[in-house]
Amino acid sequence: MEKYEIIKDLGAGSFGVTKLCKHKQTKELVAVKFIQRGPTIDANVEREILNHRSLRHPNVVRFKEVLLTTTHLALAMEYASGGELFQRV
Numbered sequence: 001m002e003k004y005e006i007i008k009d010l011g012a013g014s015f016g017v018t019k020l021c022k023h024k025q026t027k028e029l030v031a032v033k034f035i036q037r038g039p040t041i042d043a044n045v046e047r048e049i050l051n052h053r054s055l056r057h058p059n060v061v062r063f064k065e066v067l068l069t070t071t072h073l074a075l076a077m078e079y080a081s082g083g084e085l086f087q088r089v
């Protein structure tokens with residue numbers, strides 16, 4: 001996570017919290033989903049990563065990389081800046 005600066009919280013889901021982060025060198029904004037390490041990091045999370053990585057569609061956020069901290073596994077993905085889906089339906 002050293003290469004990213006945390007900007008703000010984007011929201012929380014059933015797996016953990018997602019934060020808006022900026023790559024310190026490229027200044028690229030990404031959404032990073034933090035999942036607490038422990039029993040929840042199992043084959044299901046691995047499967048989610050593998051599935052997400054294989055998706056390539058203009059309407060699906062791109063998965064970027066997996067980061068590890070001492071307490072969390074963090075999934076960096078493209079930042080979707082359009083606001084809450086809930087407000088659009």
Ligand SMILES: Nc1ncnc2c1ncn2[C@@H]1O[C@H](COP(=O)(O)OP(=O)(O)OP(=O)(O)O)[C@@H](O)[C@H]1O
Pocket residue numbers: 010011012013014015016017018031033061077078079080081084
């Ligand atoms: N790539 C992203 N770009 C911008 N905001 C995001 C992105 N991913 C997640 N968020 C924000 O963070 C919140 C939490 O995301 P997360 O994926 O953890 O849970 P969720 O999809 O809302 O719910 P669940 O975990 O139950 O599927 C989202 O509701 C959204 O507001």
